[in-house]
Amino acid sequence: MRRMRPFTSGAIALAVATVIFVLPFVFIALQAVKSKSEASRLDFTLPQQWLFWDNLAAVFQARDYQLVLAYFNSTLITVVSVTILILLSAMVGYVMQRRKTRWNAVASGALFMGLMMPPAVVPTIGLLQEIGLFKTITGMILIQVAYNLSFSILLYRAFISTIPRDLDEAALIDGAKPWQIFFRVILPLLKPVTVTNIVVQSIAIFNDFTNPLYYLPGKENVTVQLTLYNFQSMYTSQYNLLFMNILLVTVPPLIVFIFFNRQIVAGMTAGAVKG
């Protein structure tokens, strides 16, 4: 009897979890391959015709290939802002962890504020207009860097404390200049936390909806999440295409998840618990 319990409770948990966590994704996939009239019933039946490729093509062609542009923009924003984020936050995390000055208190305060406070949106729009970066990809990239710095620095600071200072001193004695110690010795050693950071931040930035909604309006700047949002109001009669779009937006995080499952989990918990 007792030996059966782990299996039984596990089987029940598995069944419940499957219903709760898998069904919505099955639902998305089912609607995405149906015809327009079948999808409009919004039910849980198998499609009579599987229209995967037709729907895929239709979604990509919609409104002059807007989704292609959106994928390009989202990818560009994600790649560039994550690259800048990694570099800047590793530099800050390194000096914050190693050198105790009164600037540390300032930096810690700013870090805490960045984790807690929502951005003041309209003043930011005013400022972006002033410096000519409103409605530009460059502006969006810098905003993503500014908003995600705190969390990124937190991850680096925690990790750098595990690297012995002896290494810095050895490099110094060998005649390395301060910037060389960081770029040649420390930065390569940060690889595990850098991978975590890349994965976590790219998912966050790729999935971001609110910031592009405010700072990046306009057709030519559309991002993947904004396309989906616009689709929602434009294509309520074509649920098959709407769900094909949702499916396409879900795929990139799924791929990242399959490859980096362990790093994501480690990074999320490290950043959350130590912070």
Add this chain to the structure above:
Amino acid sequence: MTETRLRSRKSPYPLWFFLPAAAVYGVLFVVPTVSSLWFSLTRWDLSSAEFIGLENFRQFFSEPFLVKGLVNTLIYALTTSGLKTICGLLLAVLLTGNIFARGFLRTLVFFPVLVSTIGIGITFTVMMHPTKGIINAMLETLAIPGPGWLTNPALALFSVALVDLWKGVGLATLIFIAGLAAISPDYYEAARIDGATRFQQFWRITLPLVRPATITVITLSLIGGLRSFDLIWAMTRGGPGFSSDVIASVIYKQYQAGFYGLSTAGNVILFALIAIIILPLTVWLNRREVEQ
């Protein structure tokens, strides 16, 4: 000795490393935040700002639908945070136990955290449709009349909160799993020898020792709940009426309508709300931890 030698020379840790990050963060985050305190006191059209004192705040607190947004923000944050903490802990206990398909279940629970909030919002909006939605269709087969999840004003905010729980509970679970892993199995063994029941073990050992993780989950989910916008916007746009409006959606609506001063005042109120709730909570939670 090394310490003094390093200090007498130039430090190998250059302070200019702070500069690029400080520049981006200072210009795009700190400056707007500080200037929002001024702009919230003005009638503002982005080019010229006319000082009107506390008029925006007076207006905010005299409009019932704006105050509703404030109340809803609190309800939403407390509901989602409470549910995420309880469900996250229970799931974590279940998923650290010796159960079948553990790894798969962990993956399953965590995956929604990574998926597009807008995509999830649209999907659940469709599934919660009062007549065509599959949730009500399933309830019907059990002979339970399904409610209008998002069309009933009394229910809309809680329906969105449930979806928020569905999407976010994986992160809470993960943090609790990390916390549970840090508890030494010796405690449980000693308790078993003393004849403690499973419930006693949970109540007397797990709960007190998982405290740091609990603090993290509560703080994170409260901050997230107070700031939340995208899920509510994707599912209800604050409706029906203003029944699921929160401060963040009020800020967006006032911005869209061109009331920049009022919108910024909403932002300042949100800052204040977060500071009033989170700062004392952090201090209180951490002090009790030290006392133990």
